[in-house]
Amino acid sequence: MDKKLEQLFYFALGSALAVKEKLEKNGEEMKEWQKKAEDNAKEHFDDLAQRGEQEKESFKQMMTDILKDVVADLDLATKADLEKLKKDMGN
Template sequence: MKDKLEQLFYFGLGSALMAKEKLEQAGESAKGLKEENERKAREFFDQAVAKGSEERGRLKEEVKQLLKEAIDELGLASKADLDALREELARQRQGQS
């Protein structure tokens, strides 16, 4: 009977230690997964920001081109046209003086 109780005690102790080791291993594994997931999330974020920045530049140029076409179609004066007109008026005023 004493041997059976002793074996039962060692069985309980051994089981508890094995469970502790398994939990520690699982904790280390989870920590590694967490670090890997954080790294992947950072990479994804950086890639998304870079892609968004590239797209912003492309869209900006596309909008500029569309505005230029609309201004041309409507026959509106551009900044260059207005500057040339101002220079012409200034020359005419100087000639009258």
């Protein structure tokens, strides 16, 4: 009977150690996966920020063109129109 009890004890100890090793291995795999996910997220964020920076001038030019069209459609005086009027009134 003592032999069976001893075998049961060693079986339980071996099982516990196997579970511990499996958990440690899974923990390391999770750390690696998390690191890769963080690196991928940072790379994606950096790519989007760089793309936004590249499109900045294009967007600025597009907004300038839209504002010029709005000023023209509303028949508002431009800076050039005011300068010309100033010049004409001065003569």
